[in-house]
Amino acid sequence: MAIRSTFLSGTPAKAVLALAMTALTLLATPGGASATTVADGGRPDFAAQARTAGLDGAQAKGLQKRVDSYLAKEAGTQVAVNKITLAKGGEILLTLPGEKYAHELGAPQATPATAASGCPYTYVCAYSGEWYTGDVKQLFTCNTLNSIPWTGTGSWINNQRAELHARFYDVNRNVGWTSPGGYSDDPDAPWGWVYYLSPC
Numbered sequence: 001m002a003i004r005s006t007f008l009s010g011t012p013a014k015a016v017l018a019l020a021m022t023a024l025t026l027l028a029t030p031g032g033a034s035a036t037t038v039a040d041g042g043r044p045d046f047a048a049q050a051r052t053a054g055l056d057g058a059q060a061k062g063l064q065k066r067v068d069s070y071l072a073k074e075a076g077t078q079v080a081v082n083k084i085t086l087a088k089g090g091e092i093l094l095t096l097p098g099e100k101y102a103h104e105l106g107a108p109q110a111t112p113a114t115a116a117s118g119c120p121y122t123y124v125c126a127y128s129g130e131w132y133t134g135d136v137k138q139l140f141t142c143n144t145l146n147s148i149p150w151t152g153t154g155s156w157i158n159n160q161r162a163e164l165h166a167r168f169y170d171v172n173r174n175v176g177w178t179s180p181g182g183y184s185d186d187p188d189a190p191w192g193w194v195y196y197l198s199p200c
Contacts, residue, residue: 046081053081053105059097066094066135074147080105089141090123090199100133116185119157124166124179124199127155131187137197145169145196152192157185160200169196 050060060081067078075087082094082105093102101110101118110118115132119125128134128150139146142164158166160182168177170193179186 046078049081049105053096055081055097063094063097070094070149073149086137086139086146088144088146090137090139090146092135092137094135095133100129102127102134102136116157116187119159121159122161123159124197125157125159126197127157128191129153130155132157139197139199142200143198145173145198148191148194148197150191152190153188154191155185155187156189156197158182158199164200166200167198168194169198171195 046064047060050063055063063082067082067084070076070084070092071078076084076092077087079085079091082096082102084092084094086092093104095102099109101115103109103118110132112131118132118136120138123138123140125132126137126139126146126148128136130153132155134150134154137146137148156166156179158164158179158181160166162181162183165181166179167175168179170176173196176193
């Protein structure tokens, strides 16, 4: 597109040029403006991700409410519609509405036969539900107390090296139990007395 230099002289012309360049940049960006849309508070808008995942408006709002509940209790950043990166290291993956197992967007959903293999190597994974169901905290930073917000029965996997043991702490931050080294797991672990977990 050719723009005459005589048209561009002066401050109003500079403003017009700036607007034109912005419009061209947005048109050239894959996905248009929705790729960089920011909601109130400077947070990315994950509505497009929710639609791609097949969620309707009510489901997307419910999922965001769950994400906000986690973020109200501990430091982290939402990086996807169902994922939080934790300030202390690690992340939280939330189950999508109607699903039993948490997974990255675009990744295949786990099955009962494959659920235990979903914890990455060098991590300790804590699940809100039994048999590796529900929301999951994937943790890797040693000597770091990570809050466990769940009650009832959940599960965990220690997928670290054999010499690394996960430590489970009570409300007073006393070690109540230490896991066997990796690989080890418990598909029906009581979270009622556990307030913190350190991967090693």
